[in-house]
Amino acid sequence: AQSVSQHNHHVILSEAASLELGCNYSYGGTVNLFWYVQYPGQHLQLLLKYFSGDPLVKGIKGFEAEFIKSKFSFNLRKPSVQWSDTAEYFCAVTLSGGGADGLTFGKGTHLIIQP
Amino acid sequence: NAGVTQTPKFQVLKTGQSMTLQCAQDMNHNSMYWYRQDPGMGLRLIYYSASEGTTDKGEVPNGYNVSRLNKREFSLRLESAAPSQTSVYFCASSENGLVYNEQFFGPGTRLTVL
Numbered sequence: 001a002q003s004v005s006q007h008n009h010h011v012i013l014s015e016a017a018s019l020e021l022g023c024n025y026s027y028g029g030t031v032n033l034f035w036y037v038q039y040p041g042q043h044l045q046l047l048l049k050y051f052s053g054d055p056l057v058k059g060i061k062g063f064e065a066e067f068i069k070s071k072f073s074f075n076l077r078k079p080s081v082q083w084s085d086t087a088e089y090f091c092a093v094t095l096s097g098g099g100a101d102g103l104t105f106g107k108g109t110h111l112i113i114q115p
Numbered sequence: 116n117a118g119v120t121q122t123p124k125f126q127v128l129k130t131g132q133s134m135t136l137q138c139a140q141d142m143n144h145n146s147m148y149w150y151r152q153d154p155g156m157g158l159r160l161i162y163y164s165a166s167e168g169t170t171d172k173g174e175v176p177n178g179y180n181v182s183r184l185n186k187r188e189f190s191l192r193l194e195s196a197a198p199s200q201t202s203v204y205f206c207a208s209s210e211n212g213l214v215y216n217e218q219f220f221g222p223g224t225r226l227t228v229l
Contacts, residue, residue: 009155034217043205044158044220090157102148102160102173102207103218 002027004091006106013081014114021076021109023065023091033074034092034103035065044090050074061085086113117141119221121206127227128196136191136224138206146209147189148173148218149181151202158205164189196228 007022025031035047048059055067065076074091088110092103122137140147145166150158150173160173164183178200180192189208193200203225207218 004157036220043222046217046219049217092158102150102163103158105150105157105159107155107157 002031002093002095002104004093004104004106006089006091006109008109009107010110010112012112012114015083016080019076019078019081019085019111021089021091021111023074023076023106024072025074025091025093025104026072027093027095029095031093031095033065033067034094035059035063035074035076036090036092036105038088038090038108040087047076047089081111081113083113083115085111087111119206119208119219121204121221121224123224124222125225127229128193129229130197132196133192133194134196134226135193136204136206136226137188138190138221139188140206140208140219141187142208142210142219143186144208144210144219145186147183148207148209149179149189149191150205150207151175151200152205152223153202161191161204193226196226198228200226201228202226 003026005024033050036044037047038044050057050067058064088108090108091106094103119140148163149161152158159175162181164170167186182190203223205223206221209218
């Protein structure tokens with residue numbers, strides 16, 4: 001079974017700092033990769049996704065992620081964070097073409113942006 | 116277009132009580148899912164339904180049952196609630212194309228079992 005590791009459980013940054021959140025998955029086959037965000041008190045929303053093609057994907061709110069197949073990684077980046085980016089971030093994976101089985105999530109990274 | 120809706124938003128149960136969490140989607144999606152979210156654990160899949168009429172176990176199915184009532188609705192039942200089932204429960208749905216596995220989530224149900 002696939003698994004997802006998020007290395008940073010808690011990250012505290014100042015506004016305008018650059019952000020990189022690590023995500024590694026363990027599966028040798030073709031995968032679909034996602035980053036979801038959960039703002040305080042809200043449900044999960046999709047930030048970005050990778051299915052195929054250009055390994056650098058851009059999402060909403062200035063976020064981007066790079067898929068590096070050789071490293072089994074899908075790290076999330078943002079050049080300059082804002083206070084409103086304070087949230088929980090989840091990396092998730094599902095098998096490509098695997099039908100309707102669910103997403104496998106990492107344990108999440110709690111990001112706090114200090115004004 | 117409400118997306119994925121869940122009821123109730125909050126619930127407190129006593130050990131041994133039963134209840135059903137309701138989920139509905141209006142996106143004409145084929146697949147639906149139930150996850151639980153616990154601090155430091157991320158989201159874990161309880162059950163899923165690939166299409167109307169089918170259900171399958173996920174990672175943590177023990178203590179739960181599900182019903183795919185029709186294409187729109189997917190309910191989760193706790194027959195005899197235990198404190199270990201205190202959690203936030205999320206329902207999700209996806210179109211279920213072979214490639215397009217993006218899931219859309221509901222607002223969650225916060226359940227406390229005393």
